[in-house]
Amino acid sequence: MIGKYALRFAALGYLGALLAAPLGYVFWRTFRHGVGPAWAAVTTPDALHALKVTLILTAIAVPANTIFGILAALAIVRHRFPGAGIFNAVVDLPLALSPVVVGLALLVLYGRGGWLGGHGVVFALPGMVLATIFVSLPFVVREVVPVLREIGTEQEQAAATLGASTIQTFTRVTWPAIRWATAYGVVLTTARALGEFGAVSVVSGRLAGKTESLTLYVQDRYQSFDEVGAYASAVVLALIAMTTLILMTTLKPKEETR
Amino acid sequence: MIEARGIVKRFGDFTALDGVSVDVPSGSLTALLGPSGSGKSTLLRVIAGLETPDEGTVVLEGEDVTRIAPQERGVGFVFQHYAAFKHMTVWENVAFGLKIRRRPRAEVKQRVSELLELVQLARLGDRYPAQLSGGQRQRMGLARALAVDPKVLLLDEPFGALDARVRKELRLWLRRLHDETHTTTVIVTHDQEEAMEVADCVVVMNAGRIEQTAPPRELYDNPANEFVMSFVGPVNRLGDTFIRPHDVELLLEPNGSTQEAMVQRLVHLGFEVRVELVRDDGETLSAQLTREQVEALELQVGQIVYVRPMRQTVFSS
Numbered sequence: 001m002i003g004k005y006a007l008r009f010a011a012l013g014y015l016g017a018l019l020a021a022p023l024g025y026v027f028w029r030t031f032r033h034g035v036g037p038a039w040a041a042v043t044t045p046d047a048l049h050a051l052k053v054t055l056i057l058t059a060i061a062v063p064a065n066t067i068f069g070i071l072a073a074l075a076i077v078r079h080r081f082p083g084a085g086i087f088n089a090v091v092d093l094p095l096a097l098s099p100v101v102v103g104l105a106l107l108v109l110y111g112r113g114g115w116l117g118g119h120g121v122v123f124a125l126p127g128m129v130l131a132t133i134f135v136s137l138p139f140v141v142r143e144v145v146p147v148l149r150e151i152g153t154e155q156e157q158a159a160a161t162l163g164a165s166t167i168q169t170f171t172r173v174t175w176p177a178i179r180w181a182t183a184y185g186v187v188l189t190t191a192r193a194l195g196e197f198g199a200v201s202v203v204s205g206r207l208a209g210k211t212e213s214l215t216l217y218v219q220d221r222y223q224s225f226d227e228v229g230a231y232a233s234a235v236v237l238a239l240i241a242m243t244t245l246i247l248m249t250t251l252k253p254k255e256e257t258r
Numbered sequence: 259m260i261e262a263r264g265i266v267k268r269f270g271d272f273t274a275l276d277g278v279s280v281d282v283p284s285g286s287l288t289a290l291l292g293p294s295g296s297g298k299s300t301l302l303r304v305i306a307g308l309e310t311p312d313e314g315t316v317v318l319e320g321e322d323v324t325r326i327a328p329q330e331r332g333v334g335f336v337f338q339h340y341a342a343f344k345h346m347t348v349w350e351n352v353a354f355g356l357k358i359r360r361r362p363r364a365e366v367k368q369r370v371s372e373l374l375e376l377v378q379l380a381r382l383g384d385r386y387p388a389q390l391s392g393g394q395r396q397r398m399g400l401a402r403a404l405a406v407d408p409k410v411l412l413l414d415e416p417f418g419a420l421d422a423r424v425r426k427e428l429r430l431w432l433r434r435l436h437d438e439t440h441t442t443t444v445i446v447t448h449d450q451e452e453a454m455e456v457a458d459c460v461v462v463m464n465a466g467r468i469e470q471t472a473p474p475r476e477l478y479d480n481p482a483n484e485f486v487m488s489f490v491g492p493v494n495r496l497g498d499t500f501i502r503p504h505d506v507e508l509l510l511e512p513n514g515s516t517q518e519a520m521v522q523r524l525v526h527l528g529f530e531v532r533v534e535l536v537r538d539d540g541e542t543l544s545a546q547l548t549r550e551q552v553e554a555l556e557l558q559v560g561q562i563v564y565v566r567p568m569r570q571t572v573f574s575s
Binding site: 151154155157158159160161162163164165168172173176177 | 306307308327328329331333334335337339341342343344345354355358359399402403405406
């Protein structure tokens with residue numbers, strides 16, 4: 001009994017100290033002078049632009065990585081092709097690589113004098129999109145692969161013998177089996193895309209009102225001693241991320257909860 | 259009619275099918291019988307189009323389907339582990355093939371109801387596969403395969419994952435179903451009793467080849483070789499001769515053609531008793547007797563009896 005409670009206390013304490021407390025503190029600092037100043041801080045033109053940039057980055061990176069993720073997972077699990085092992089490992093590269101390195105790599109490749117330089121990629125939105133896609137790439141793949149492995153190929157073969165085309169088999173048999181894994185992957189991808197700082201920071205050039213995403217804006221405000229601006233923008237980021245998570249948990253049928 | 263001609267299928271270095279030819283007459287129920295790794299499942303999957311053969315042709319009802327996708331072959335396939343669509347109800351599972359074919363709603367409804375009735379699942383239509391027993395799941399698998407009126411019905415170890423009692427029930431039920439529908443059916447099994455019980459014709463396979471194709475009785479009475487003889491039933495091997503346990507006669511007194519043996523063990527199997535014997539030269543054999551015979555002989559462990567083979571088989575080569 002004591003052991004059980006001790007374990008719970010330790011787990012909750014760990015979460016509280018490392019997650020809830022800092023987050024709660026940010027909320028408190030944001031709203032301690034009331035909602036008015038916080039609202040004013042996040043509705044300045046620069047803040048709104050930063051929010052827009054972040055939403056654009058997320059709106060491109062998440063669908064792109066979802067489609068890529070499902071196709072890559074199908075390729076890894078269902079098809080034997082030369083280099084499959086290497087492909088599987090490369091998918092994980094963004095998890096292993098520091099985002100700053102990713103940013104630098106993009107800078108070297110697309111920047112002035114780079115192999116593919118001079119197309120307005122670096123210090124502009126396209127570069128930030130590339131960086132965001134890169135860092136948020138593995139999540140859908142990693143969620144879908146184990147589920148595909150688990151369901152095996154028999155249901156798909158059964159659908160084929162019953163006359164279903166490849167597309168019908170995917171939409172009617174495979175997709176229903178992997179949709180919640182995909183949804184979870186999408187939430188993680190969204191969180192990663194929203195929160196990305198390092199890589200975007202390097203390739204964006206950080207031009208306020210132009211190439212500043214919300215994370216960059218938060219740091220910019222903080223360094224300018226605009227405490228309310230920094231905290232309020234951070235709260236906006238946290239709220240978007242939490243909304244995605246809550247949406248998924250509430251939409252997901254209970255019996256499929258993992 | 260299913261005609262498979264000279265089918266060769268290799269998986270890397272392993273030859274699963276080594277030039278197999280088999281004919282399944284229309285309306286028959288044929289069993290592919292063999293130990294695991296004999297190629298029987300692979301042959302079934304080649305017929306279904308789930309595997310592409312490296313050599314050979316598959317002809318279904320006169321049409322060469324070797325290069326045709328499984329979707330276009332008009333086969334019903336039943337999997338050992340059911341392959342139930344887990345997120346669909348029993349009703350939706352059975353309706354799947356009809357919906358793919360865009361049959362009118364009323365027709366789908368009627369056909370599915372008929373089939374659920376046929377497989378005795380009429381009241382479980384809105385359950386999910388996870389809420390069914392193994393036997394029920396497999397009956398659903400069968401109804402799903404039959405829904406699209408397949409030219410041939412292919413069953414891959416359909417009862418292999420079920421317990422012995424359910425397996426026997428479903429076996430009988432499958433035979434009755436076949437007698438009603440007369441769908442050309444191929445069943446893969448490693449269980450000789452199952453093959454002999456349900457099939458009109460048994461194809462015995464071993465190591466990617468066919469050993470013998472014959473009706474059950476002929477297979478048992480006239481096995482083509484040692485492998486078939488020992489695979490389709492229990493057998494005593496004494497040197498070059500093979501004797502079925504029920505062809506061993508036990509006598510209390512020697513006559514010219516008997517051999518002496520000692521009773522080692524008596525195994526009571528209900529109506530029958532298996533008598534395990536050891537001869538004076540150390541060879542062991544078993545005899546299958548009825549309970550009455552054992553009682554009449556008053557057999558005891560350690561007793562000396564005289565063995566006379568009533569019927570024995572010697573294979574040349």
